[in-house]
Amino acid sequence: MTAVFGELRRRGVLGALAAYAVAAAGALQLADIVVHNLELPGWTVRALIWLAAAGFIATGIVSWFYDLTRHGFVRTHSPVDRAPTPATPQKPTLATPQPPMLPRVLEAGAVLAGRYHLERELGKGGMGRVLVARDEKLGRRVAVKVVTAAHDPARVRRFEQEARTAGALEHPNVLAVYDLGEQDGVPFLVTELLEGHTLRTVIDGPRLPPSQVQGVALQLARGLAAAHARGIVHRDLKPENLFLTDDGRLKILDFGLARLSANDEEGPGLTVTGAIFGTPGYLSPEQARGEKAGPPSDVFAAGAVVYELLSGKRAFPGSSLIEAGHATLNTHPPPLPAAVPPGLAAVVTRSLQKDPARRFENGAALARALDALEPGAPVTLPARPRRRRSTSLMVAVAALAIAAAVASGLRVSRSPRREDRAGRTHPSVPVPPVPPSPPSIDFPQGPQDRNPFDRERFERQLKDQLKTAIPRAGTLGLIAGARALQKTNQGARAAGMLRRSRDPIARLELYLIERQSDRASADASLRQFAASVPPDDWPAPLLRAFLGKARDDEVTAAATDDDERCEANYYLGRLHAPTEPALARKELAIAVADECDQSEFAREELQALQRR
Incomplete structure (x- = not known):
């Protein structure tokens, strides 16, 4: 079994299946939404599920015989294998020698x-x-x-x-x-061995406060000072070559383009007169002109990196060496944000001067200028994301995604229409009266319908419904993933995933996780987020209920449709579960009976409460 699994992994079959499964699951979820809103026949979703399953099998077969790891996703041919065109006959050329495989x-x-x-x-x-x-x-x-x-x-x-x-x-x-x-x-x-992030990852993530950026800049300047004191010029400073460890220490990497500024003869064959070395957007004006790079060139690159850390944008944008070189030679970067202290902004501005003589002469001078400022704050970073996940975990997640999509499709195809559910009664659960349903999409009823079919109105109503349905599906997928992590005792990862979302429902789930360890901190975080939600928008009443500022009946009265009422019942049940289990069971039972998006979650919570 282990040998089979290893061969599947070597050929890239497991990776291909995992990628296909995730994509198919998303497509099926979207199909579920469209079919549900258009009220198409139930067999539509079932047909799509069978197509997705057939595609899953075909992907496995093709990836096994094609051997993705060896050939890649696109098969290419060398010039010797390509026949010359009749109009321009060419002599056969020797194939480009390929590097030998690693021993x-x-x-x-x-x-x-x-x-x-x-x-x-x-x-x-x-x-x-x-x-x-x-x-x-x-x-x-x-x-x-x-x-x-x-x-x-x-x-x-x-x-x-x-x-x-x-x-x-x-x-x-x-x-x-x-x-x-x-x-x-x-x-x-x-x-x-370093554990942490490159500065590229830091720049792409949440913005660091200027006080922490100042600490990073000071460490960078001290590292450059050590190199310049030995006569070494890095020549290729950029975020990808600067590493920030988990404990906040900066490390300069990749001295592959470095040279001894005091001895241009060092490293024969590595330097060509007039050649341009460096990375677009970070090389200095003298490097862009093909001139000799010295310590001020490293100071310029360091200034460009610090500018990007402070502003989130490159000082000299450009996708190619020519574009970025033109920007470096002829333009000045926009002013830094107002939150940057003037002293730090002045240091960055001087570092980015076009004339090397007007910059700090080396890393030591830059470090002295930064040392003279108010002390910066230590760098604190979020938990380092795992770059590689095990194949078995990817396959498990993909299988869960497919199962969720299949279950969702079957629920749509087998469950009665919402109009039928509104008239159902549940003897064991007191269901509150349902107010009149909001206007639905109008379809022509036949010859007896006096009003002609209004296509523009139909399309407008469809867009309005999909505008709310699609984001709702994305949030439900996020919540489902967070709940799966919680079940495997990975609450911290679940909280981190939910914290990145700005959706109020995701924030309620985050609150329910955080209150288990620190109720005061969870209340403060939710209170701060609730202030940014318009009070008349849903689910603002739910947020107020979680903060103790609204009663249960006020929340349910504020709901405008069946989905919002079911959502209210589910989260009110979660809210009362620790202190009032009887009331929580009642609310959760209503959510289960309504068969809404949260019904499966409500059923799990209800079963957990009944086992207490």
Whole structure:
């Protein structure tokens, strides 16, 4: 069984099935919404489910025989395999030599140099692969970087240059290099193992306060000061080459383009006169002109990174080297946000001067300027997202998504229409009277209908209903995922997932999780969020009830349709469950009987209450 599972994973079958399942589940959920709103025949959803199942099987078969891992998703042909066109006959050309495959000895489970036991791959880059290993000699975990194209002398020289440059620096803000070696013709570099984020991830996430950005900038300046003191210019500072650990320490990475400013002859073959080195948007004006880069060039790049941390936007945008180089040479970045302290803004502005003589001369001068400001705050980051999830977890999530879509489709196809449900009675549950239903979409009734069919009105009503139905489905999927995490004792991850949503219903679910550990903090967070919700919009009455500012009858009276009333019953039941279980059971039973979007959740909560 393990061998079969491993082969499925190697061929990319499990990944393809997981991707297909998630996409199919979303499509089925959308189909459920459309079919429900248009009141199409129930067999419509069943037919779509059978099509999705057939596609799932076809995806597995195709991915098995195609072997996605080996060939990729698009099969390409080399020039030698492509026949010349009749109009322009061409001589056959030799196929471009491909780099040799990485020796198996450098895969996970192997041991390098008799001491580094490779555990797993951490990531890939243009230069090589990075693996997590354990140093059996010193009993510590390390990172091992290997060159992916050991046959390319230029890459090997650059790799060795990075090792020598970083190894010559010993500073808390520079990645520590432990060892450099070679095995089976493949060079490898051993460094400290970092846990945290690159600054690119930090920039793409929630904005850091200016006081914390100042602390990051000071660490960056101190790391550059150490490099410049040894005559080393990085030349390629950018968010991807700067790493922020979970405890707030900044590390400068990738000295592959570094050079000794005092000796231009270092590193033969790595520097070409007039060549442009660096990354668009972060290279200095002198680098954009192909001139020599010095310490002020690194100061310019550091200023561009700090500007982006403070504003969330690049100082010199451009998708290509030409566009970004033109912006660097001819434009000035917009002013920083007003929340940035003037002293810090002045340091950034000086760092981004076009003339190198007007910038800080090196990292040490930049560090002194930042030190002179008011002390910054320590950096605190959210929990580091897991970059890779186990294949079995992906398959399980995909299976749950398909099951939810199938169950939803069957519920729509088998359950009576809402008009029929409104007239049903439930002897064991006192159901409150249902007010008149809101106007529904008008369909022509036949020859006896005096009014002609108004297509424009029909389309307008359909758009209005879908405008509310589709966001509701997305929120329900988010809540379902959070509940699944809670069942596996991952409440913190569930709370983090819900916290990123601005939907009021998702915030109610977040409150129910947080109040289990800290009721006062949960109340304060919900109170702050409720202030941003218009008081007349749904579910503002529910939010007020959770904060003790509205009665149950006021909440149910504020609901305008069956879905909102069912939602009110469900969340009122959740609200009263810890203190008034009898009232909670009553509210949850009503939600179960109404067969709304929350009915399945209500049934689970009701069963849990009855087991107490």
